[in-house]
Amino acid sequence: MKQRGGAGPSEPPYNEPWWKRRKKWIIGGVIFIIVLIVAIVVGVVVSQNKSSPVESQAAADTPKPKNSNLNGVSEDNYPKGTYYDPFTWFDTADFNITYTDQLVGGLPIMGLNSSWNDDVQCNPTVPALKDTFEYGKMPIRGINIGGWLSIEPFITPSFFQHYDSHDNVIDEWTLTTALGSSRAAQTLEQHYSAFVDFQTFVDIRNAGFDHVRIPFSYWAVTTYEGDPYVPKISWRYLLRAIEWARQNGLRVNLDLHGIPGSQNGWNHSGRQGVVGWLNGTDGTLNAQRSIDIHDQLSTFFAQPRYKNLITMYGLVNEPRMVELNTADVLNWTTTAIKTIRGNGIDAVIVFGDGFMGLDNWQGKLTNEQNLLLDVHQYVIFNVDQLTLSHSDKLNFACKGWTAQMKRSMDTSTGFGPTMCGEWSQADTDCALYLNDVGIGSRWQGTLNTGNASTSVLSPVCPTNNNPQCECNDANADPSDYSDAYKKWLLDFAEAQMDSFEQGWGWFYWTWDTEQSPQWSYKKGMAAGILPQKAYQRTFHCTQSVPDFAGMGLAENY
Template sequence: MARDSSRRDHDRQPRDRDTYRNRDRERERQRRRRGHRATDSTGELLPQAPRTPRDTSTSESPNRRKAKASDRTSGGSSNPLSLDSLAKLDQLNQKKGWKGYDYDSEYVKEVRRKEERLEKERVREEEREKRRMREEEREKRRAYESDYAREEQRRVKKERAVGEKNRRHTDDEREDRRRYEERYTESERKERRERRKAEAAQREAASDKKMRRVISGPLLEEGGNKEVHEYIAEKRGGAGSGSSDGYTDEEWARRKRKRICIIFGIVVLILAIVIPVAIVVSKKNSSSTTPQSNASANTQKPSNSELNGISESSIPATAKGTILDPFTWYDTTDFNVTYTDAVVGGLTIMGLNSTWDDSVQANPNVPALKDSFDYGTMPIRGMNVGGWLSIEPFITPSFFSGFSTHDNVIDEYTLTSKLGSTKATQTIESHYSAFVNRQTFEDIRAAGFDHVRIPFSYWAVTTYDGDPYIPKISWRYLLRGIEYCRQNGLRVNLDLHALPGSQNGWNHSGRQGVIGWLNGTDGDLNAQRSLDIHNQLSTFFAQDRYKNIVTMYGLVNEPRMVALNTDAVLNWTSKAIDLIRKNNITAVLVFGDGFMGLDNWQGKLQNYDNLLLDVHQYVIFNTDQIKLKHTDKLNFACKGWTAQTLRSEDKTTGFGPTMCGEWSQADTDCTQYINDVGVGSRWEGTMNTGNASTSVLSPTCPTNNNPTCECTDANADPSKYTAVYKQWLLQFAQAQMESFERGWGWFYWTWETEAATQWSWKLGMAAGILPAHAYDRNFNCNDTLPDYGQLGLPENY
């Protein structure tokens, strides 16, 4: 409404010259009374700091807001017309011969004079600001120079004082000087002076630069080190000028001792700083370096003397740097390093000797290798070398304990991924070399065993796109391990422990998680890849050199048939059997029970000859069995497993030939990583798998957690085991041996671990909880079973 009213008022304004003049004069007087606001050459108000001409903030006074309102109602400006409007009016009047108006010219001139004054004031203000800033800079510079001058004066004064002190001699010093001159001739004094000058020059060259590094200039200027000041003053006014000749031997010795003390103190200070830092860095590096098994870490790199006399030029250029180049091998011990590119079934024979001896007998209870082993009648007493060519976290926890939870290193797949190709090759091959070696098989033979089950993974043969595993290097260690078995009369059970895609989704299959074998998008692809691998393996091990040593040939370790299609697994098994037999393998073929239960194999695969069903028996992975009391566990081993074995051996109630390929004497699942990396135990109720159907979050031990189920005693060093606990562990192991020998026999899991005694025959035998010989036992299930509760054995560990 105000804007419309202003427009109507403007339309009613008079158009004659007198009216304009009178109105302009009146408004000029009004502007002067309320404070004139300067305008520019266009008639617009000039800016007013800090607010703009049209600032409507609440900080304005009420009078100013009223004035602005009156301006808007009277035409919207403090001028009657803008210059643009006047120019239009002039053009209109020029038609009448007019040249403009005096009052218009004077008004414009006045406005422009005001603009000029304001502009000059603005320029002057800028100049004043610049002068002020320059003055501040000059003041700061003067203050700095003054401070510097004072510091310089102080430094010069101190240096002069020190120099004066060094040049000033007391009466005693003069007397010492006189005596010195009397003691030595002039030539002797000259010789001593020259010698001291040379020594001083050497000291100055060697230590003056170091002194400047250790003691900073500002510290010297502020008198931070008196002795150093004196030393510098001596250098400036001493040997070169001859004034130092006035010191006696005693004085020189005293000054020398001071300098030595100074240098010694500096060295001690440096060491006090460097040594702790070095220790911290060393610990950090040791914790962040690639973890490896203790057995590997404590073994020096092999000497590789086999390469002596072998020229690198004997290796063709196309083979250099490959698995056929022995100069790239970490360990050449007991390998034939003569180059050959010969392959059998696409698998290299590089490293093998051309001759072998099968006349060795493991022990008096079994025949030599060249003679037949009467399977089904003669019990297998075998040993697994687990955690060697197929890495398992609970066997070698040092590979995994160095990583944080965030790293998510939980199996060989994630371990090799985290390490990267180069580091993984170095780390894992050193493990292959040291964890199981020639001595291992000699010890296994000495412990009374006659068979060795060697778990290995498919990447010993090949790898596929996306695989981080170390390809093919474990192959030559597998072949060397077989030869070590041959040298000790030990027959071999080849155990393909990991197939493409993972046959069970557990960490010992290489990759924990989803089952991708015969399952999922690549299930059929991985099934065929597995058959291709068996085609190569069976072709290779059908050679004459392996007919007496590789007497058992495994198809796949622990296929998780409870999570797979049973018919698909049986169909694949039939294809594998046909393929392997076609390639002339005459060994016993071993297949896993798939956790279906022995009684459920009656009628399946019974049309094949020389086929053996493999079951793995543990009490600790079943919540019903783990909470049995010690005497009940012993009774279950004697009766329960014996009954299962006998039913399975009978083709009318089970499959037929049956053996136990894995078992241990552990009575709890307390061992670190036994239930996967970072997962607790059923025993203490800390087994959190992230899946409600598989987690066990309530303590599961015979006491029902009263007293508390605990793992400390079970995981303790065996030297701290009570006598009754050792007795139970020994009898529990012997009871299992007896039960499994009701079938074809057994393989203990496993020979060596880093720390888990109840899973290591080597450690258990040393602790006295396993027999010294597998065939020599002092307990059988016909004996009266002790009541371990009455003997005082706690049931909570």
Template sequence: MPHSSDDEHRPRDRRRRRTSHHEQERRHRRGHRATDSQGTLLPRPSQRPNDSDRDTPSPRKKRHSTSTPNESSQGSRSRGSAPLSLDALAKLDKQNARKTGWGGYDYDEDYLKEVRRKEKGLERERVRAEKQERRRATKEKSKEEAARRRAYESESVMEEAKLKREKKRQERTEREKRRAVTDDEREERRRRYETKYTPSERAERRERRKEEKRHRTEEKRRRVVSGPLAEEGGVDDGYEYQYMMEKRGGAGSEPSEYTEEELARKKKWKRILIGILAFLIVLAIIIPVAVLMSKKNNGANVQSVAASNSEKPANSNLQDISEDDIPPSAKGTILDPFSWYDTLDFNVTYTDATVGGLPIMGLNSTWDDDVQANEHVPNLRDKFEYGKMPIRGINVGGWLNLEPFITPSFFESFKGSVIDEYTLCTKLGASKCKESLEKHYSSFVTKQTFVDIRNAGFDHVRIPFGYWIVTTYEGDPYVAQVSWRYLLRGIEYARQNGLRVNLDLHGAPGSQNGWNHSGRQGTIGWLNGTDGDLNAQRTIDIHGQLSQFFAQPRYRNIVTMYGIVNEPRMVDLDTDSVVQWTEKAISTIRKNNITGVLVFGDGFMGLDNWQGRLQEDDNLLLDVHQYVIFNVDQISLKHTDKLNFACRGWTAQSKRSMDKTTGFGPTMCGEWSQADTDCTQYINNVGIGTRWEGTMDTGNASTSILTPQCPVDNCSCDGANADPANYSNAYKKWLYQFAVAQMISFEYGWGWFYWTWETEKATQWSWKLGMQAGILPKKVWEREFDCPTKLDDFEEMGLPENY
């Protein structure tokens, strides 16, 4: 801050007050402002700069001024009424005092120590006041930021914020460009410099610059008597400075900032800090080893495809914001980007805005629907004519809710004690489960995944998720809401590739089927049991939130299919209750302006049994999941018979279901695979055997299958689980034809979604691995097979029926 106008009259006031020696001694010492090494008053520290002014030097840096007293005096004279420097005032006081016969104070060592002590105390007070002011400013700023962020209620506000950031980024880029010096300019300057000066002159200039730099460094380290001494006239042409230097380090010694006592104390603290650092290094070595050994002994080392990747994402976009931008109430929550494992392609600008109670944090405010997946389907901006053009889609199962057979690495180390996501999170605990699953969300399905899906010719993606993506309830161990952010990012990746999305609620509160992919294996607690009605209403409430969120304009062209609940096991539930609940769910979703296709499951009742039900909504789609391996009558068919069933049996089912006189009407196959056995690890739940070998012991006589179901004797899973590189040509041919036959059959309805895109090692369940093995088409519309009148006899071709 500048001097007040009263300072201009201080020399005259001082002379008036100094009337006698005794009166001078009675005068109390006044408080003083901080000065530089020459005694010149320093400007008062300003408030903490805004984030946008980070290039401005801090107030602390401004205190180390190198201006000289002469410069200050000359500046004062040039301005006329500007105040003299303290050094000049001190000299003027001494001259006036001597004219009146006073010789000035004779400062002894005790006095100097007292002055230094008080000076340090004043400096501490100044620093404390400065910190308090910064804290106050920070609190005020936090309050202002909180109020401003609460105003983020719409995407238009986010767009405005983005434009402002972009403008600042452009301005910063322009400043950097203006400051940048190209290589050619440097070379031109160097050439001019060498032309202007001889080698000896250049060497002399270099030495002079070095000397000036050394001198500046020394000047910064010097600490001349200042403050009260200068103000009271205690500095006399460097005499006091020399006196202090001799006391501190002896005559002729280099100026030191510290006394011998202070230096000894600093050395002592230095030794203590070195000892602490050495101790911490030892702990850093011992603790990880101990933890690793403990995990090894307990057998609880969870390793998945995601968790095994120890390289954390770069998260470079966090550099554009400050942790101070995150309100204290949001720190560590799902709204705090500094707590996220992965920030790639997320908008990390904080907002607590929600739609339907679901956060928009992480969403970028702009999107582009001018994308076409391939030449066989319309642009996202145009309408997809469902029922006239086939859906050729893929599931991304095992991503946002776990399935043991897709990612067995999550379950193998627990030796049967962990069987689903519920028991996994119970075993690991909240923190470890969040860490493991978020790594999995980040790496199992990525931006490249959707590029590869598009390149394979798909036009739709079905994304399964559990209800814990929205909320959790008392007693739930699931990782709440973290997967929500990855779902939204996945939808944007689908958009970038022209892929339409089918949302799929795969796990409902209480479990709608008791299978592991619902989140919790065991009892059905949805529309069943003590909390059946409660869990039914919870599911309606979740759809209330989801439907509000995805009714936003940004999702109208991309989320064109909305699943109500995956695979409700209606053969074990009251059929009428499930139908009534479905009607209520449809009403809730439509009321929130979801206009796309609503998808409901057949509940394993059989397609023909849906004729005449749920006919009120014209945009409703029946979803059937077709697998030969979970049916003892179909798994026991020989290869040629299975292929014939795919060509003709499923074709007939599709045609009957599409006809409203014999079936529901619009029908599609939401899941299928080319697996011809149930030999895949964990496909029948963790620790359960197979139908194929007759080892499926569920502990319940009514559901166990202890007789081999393969078509011939001596059943074995070795061939089915073999490396695809070792498949025979006959088996590869059969697998390819079996897949194509199913695609043909399901396209007699609205189309299909293959289950699934990727698995850790189950090739017959992964389109990605199947393409690599040569048992699936490179493009989904490429067909090197059609269902002929007569099929090949694969038994005669040498394909074993028992492996």
């Protein structure tokens, strides 16, 4: 009898001996069990790989431990398994491994050398560390070291891009939760060791910078019940980086980038979503926790070894004051300043404009001394600025931002001392994960936040989508950029430098990224779209703006 539907294998004849049929059933059953076991094993492996893609990525890129200074040293010299045991550290290069459990402000000094040298001058345009940097007269030309001690998805997308959307791994909170405490500690310490090293600071010095802004988060100091963050390991890397800055004559701007509760609900604060600092059920608790953290930090960094080196001390990065009560933020700021000054910090204290607009800070915090207002300027997160042509963006940098900076510097119209603590040369918001993990761009009209008031679902570029707004060219390797695009990127960057030097100066965001060259000074400099020396430039805002459209520069990328 044939199977219905045409040709196919014949059914066993009804008169086949029973023992032959039984033998076939047994063989078939064994084969089925083997296939089932293989399927289960494969499924488990796939599931494990899926739940921890960072490990598989790290396996390919894992740096080799640099700990030759442990050779010949006895493990018995240390309390095993503790923070003070360098045999538990992935990387011990340039750390002093002499055991000490001494604390300053409740924070360990283990890893620091007892002597230092402040005679270093990073470049001929600024004084050596031991001499005074005349803020307000000498422009700050600085660089951020973002995405290192505070994870930011668009800077290091490899941590995030292999997870599925339903895994909801979108920030450092969810990343460390997904990895679990042990794997998170291992994965992030390898990142701390590899993403920034001594050569980073040599390269920054050679690029003509004189300051570095180092973002770090509160879990470098402490964690709280329920926190998944990796506690304290980033602390020793912060201390080592500060010493590397010293060895290259670079002054340091300490930037507390993430504080308890999240000051803005954005992924670079550590946890995306609700603003829980000063707000909500734990708002008051988180306010006090952040004061306590500054109490520890300011006690530690008031040590004499930091007086010439840490000349700028940041309170909190980008507090989202449209979500916060202004009076609450000002009261907290006053308390934080009192705490920090009381512990002996005489550095410039930096506070963010909170997205209120520079003009709205006139007359505020006037009783405090040696404060600096920090604004972050980007043309790509504002749809009105995003739709400007390339020539108009350059004009806006020269005229609009210059005028804002001058008004803010004048106490009759603004706060007074003002700088730009973050900016980039990007002219689109196309970079992967720039607008959060799994969220598209305003440029292509794919910014779907799930909230009608913040989503942008129609393309936003100067051509009004005709020709079509596209991201491929902006995200391409710079070697594929047209000559006109390269010239515009360089001129736009130098125009911003000019503008921000009408105030106290600037810090570019950021030194390096895995994939996004328009956000990496290192990559941009190599591509010839950023100046080789931050203090040597060819375009100035006193010059006329070139006709980029006449050069054939497209406006849809």
